[in-house]
Amino acid sequence: MRGAVIYAPGDVRFENLDDPKIINPTDAIIRTVATCVCGSDLWPYRGAEPIGDPHPMGHEYVGVVEEVGSEVANVRPGQFVVGSFATSDNSCANCLNGWQSSCLHREFMSTCQADYVRIPNAHGTLVATDEHPDAELVPSLLAVSDVMGTGWYAAVAAEVKPGSTAVVVGDGAVGLCGVIAAKELGAERIITMSRHESRQKLAREFGATDIIAERGDAGVARVKDLTGGIGADSVLECVGTSEAMRQALHSARPGGNVGFVGVPHEVAIDGEELFFSHVGLRGGPAPVRRHLPDLIDRVLTGRINPGKVFDLTLPLDQVAEGYRAMDERRAVKALLKP
Amino acid sequence: MRGAVIYAPGDVRFENLDDPKIINPTDAIIRTVATCVCGSDLWPYRGAEPIGDPHPMGHEYVGVVEEVGSEVANVRPGQFVVGSFATSDNSCANCLNGWQSSCLHREFMSTCQADYVRIPNAHGTLVATDEHPDAELVPSLLAVSDVMGTGWYAAVAAEVKPGSTAVVVGDGAVGLCGVIAAKELGAERIITMSRHESRQKLAREFGATDIIAERGDAGVARVKDLTGGIGADSVLECVGTSEAMRQALHSARPGGNVGFVGVPHEVAIDGEELFFSHVGLRGGPAPVRRHLPDLIDRVLTGRINPGKVFDLTLPLDQVAEGYRAMDERRAVKALLKP
Numbered sequence A, B: 001m002r003g004a005v006i007y008a009p010g011d012v013r014f015e016n017l018d019d020p021k022i023i024n025p026t027d028a029i030i031r032t033v034a035t036c037v038c039g040s041d042l043w044p045y046r047g048a049e050p051i052g053d054p055h056p057m058g059h060e061y062v063g064v065v066e067e068v069g070s071e072v073a074n075v076r077p078g079q080f081v082v083g084s085f086a087t088s089d090n091s092c093a094n095c096l097n098g099w100q101s102s103c104l105h106r107e108f109m110s111t112c113q114a115d116y117v118r119i120p121n122a123h124g125t126l127v128a129t130d131e132h133p134d135a136e137l138v139p140s141l142l143a144v145s146d147v148m149g150t151g152w153y154a155a156v157a158a159e160v161k162p163g164s165t166a167v168v169v170g171d172g173a174v175g176l177c178g179v180i181a182a183k184e185l186g187a188e189r190i191i192t193m194s195r196h197e198s199r200q201k202l203a204r205e206f207g208a209t210d211i212i213a214e215r216g217d218a219g220v221a222r223v224k225d226l227t228g229g230i231g232a233d234s235v236l237e238c239v240g241t242s243e244a245m246r247q248a249l250h251s252a253r254p255g256g257n258v259g260f261v262g263v264p265h266e267v268a269i270d271g272e273e274l275f276f277s278h279v280g281l282r283g284g285p286a287p288v289r290r291h292l293p294d295l296i297d298r299v300l301t302g303r304i305n306p307g308k309v310f311d312l313t314l315p316l317d318q319v320a321e322g323y324r325a326m327d328e329r330r331a332v333k334a335l336l337k338p
Helices: A039-045 A135-144 A147-157 A173-184 A197-206 A216-226 A242-251 A271-277 A288-300 A316-327 B039-045 B135-144 B147-157 B173-184 B197-206 B216-226 B242-251 B271-277 B288-300 B316-327
Strands: A002-008 A011-016 A028-036 A061-068 A080-082 A116-119 A165-169 A189-193 A210-212 A232-237 A252-260 A268-270 A280-283 A312-315 A334-337 B002-008 B011-016 B028-036 B061-068 B080-082 B116-119 B165-169 B189-193 B210-212 B232-237 B252-260 B268-270 B280-283 B312-315 B334-337
Touching: A002 A316, A011 A316, A028 A080, A028 A135, A028 A316, A039 A316, A061 A116, A061 A135, A080 A135, A135 A147, A135 A288, A147 A173, A147 A232, A147 A252, A147 A288, A165 A173, A165 A242, A173 A189, A173 A197, A173 A232, A189 A216, A197 A210, A210 A216, A216 A242, A232 A242, A242 A252, A242 A268, A242 A271, A268 A271, A268 B271, A271 B268, A271 B280, A280 B271, A312 A316, A316 A334, B002 B316, B011 B316, B028 B080, B028 B135, B028 B316, B039 B316, B061 B116, B061 B135, B080 B135, B135 B147, B135 B288, B147 B173, B147 B232, B147 B252, B147 B288, B165 B173, B165 B242, B173 B189, B173 B197, B173 B232, B189 B216, B197 B210, B210 B216, B216 B242, B232 B242, B242 B252, B242 B268, B242 B271, B268 B271, B312 B316, B316 B334
Parallel strands: A165 A189, A165 A232, A189 A210, A232 A252, A252 A280, A312 A334, B165 B189, B165 B232, B189 B210, B232 B252, B252 B280, B312 B334
Antiparallel strands: A002 A011, A028 A061, A028 A116, A028 A334, A061 A080, A268 B268, A280 B280, B002 B011, B028 B061, B028 B116, B028 B334, B061 B080
């Protein structure tokens, strides 16, 4: 089979690789129907994370089951399945508490920009749809496996409630999905911080009621203007930089909540500042598996259409162009079709 | 009148001071019935916080109303009242959200180790009891104005729920009150981290089911042993040091919550570590006013007896000895009687 391998910053190649095989009885092999490039893939691509030896890339996927290990009973060959970037047995104490992305047997996916993928913990990770979905639903189902699942979790962690005011920091694919989530969870006012016109437009389409183009203290001041001077009930931090975290914490009202889902890069939170802010803070890799049945249902019934975040579709063998387009901000998110 | 004044680390004096006067129409003057020394008073006393010019001390109080400003309608002269270390108008947006300790007109109390005290925002801060309480209830009502209110908030911020497991980091007066709160909120298992025998005993009396004497990683390992390897649902951080915060964060399970109420001193939280922990974190000065009616009721009906944290009672003019005894750990908390 063939798949993407990163060699160095800016150097992603599409190569011949060994076919994946069942290693553990809880594994499955899927034939990839769609995969994509994640904002987090850009960290090593931009040299902001060490790469080490050349290695495969990709952790978002939908596909058709080819083969299952002897202990995988929940899905069978031929079924269309959606998974998560973090695999889980869905039966350990953390999974039973709803924190499948902290599963005691968790393995992060990292080989999904390929024709075929081995899914560890397939029994607790994959969810099959009743039928093979129509082609136009595939992008949204793919989104559920990471960006939509992550945006959803950001809104849940930020405790978005009906009638509340939510701020979304970050207008990448996760932030845009966060807008969808805030809307679905009943936020009355959804303020998106964005300075890119096409993303602002999509944010509005997804439910944003206000757009703030300013950043830093000026952006926070605008949030305060829009929230009676005290800040927002819920803030979704969907970037992962120190500035974005600062902006998020300062945008929340006392007693409000920040959900942070951008993997933090050199972010330190001052204890005293957090203390006096009265803001609640929770982050982490999204427990996508917890939300998967609900999100798949919302996609299949047409309630949400997160697949719109894909503004570039490429054949899988042009994966390198997908990275380039996202790095150069020519695309929000690139979908790849084997 | 007379009151405590701090001059330098280790130097607290009891001196003649001007009688307090009504300055704003929302002020009240109370005659102090009981006040005390707070663990946080020890920070400047130990030279860990700058003192600047000599200034009065104390922020915990119960008393009898002497005089009220023209806009104070909720209490009247002669009534016994309980307040909070943070004053609030109880009507601004933050107060209405339940975050009175972030009141837009908040003033922190700082002159309470004295015969008489001016209470700013008295209209939104003071709660009167129906009758003057029996003398033996006074220590518990005093505790409600800070340590019990703070321990309660720590448990609320840590989202203690019926049947849950709670860990209390810190065996000072706030930590001990945190045990009471965790018990009242229904925690089934309450693990207190303490290495002082007398405090362990009081913790058990208040409802602790397990005591851990180890600190740091060894303490965390013991918590894991007692919680099926994953950590506690709720952790109350009642110290404010970097080590205590670290211990608290590492003791919580993925998806668990840390409520932190010790004012953080040089505490920095690593964003990436917090992210992957999946732990929710909320701190701050306790919104005592939110919980005051409920806590006063629990004291008056005998459900809780937080006054037991006072293991030393002194005449107010011996306030300096109160500081010394707490600094030298001869006392958990010193009550002062004018």
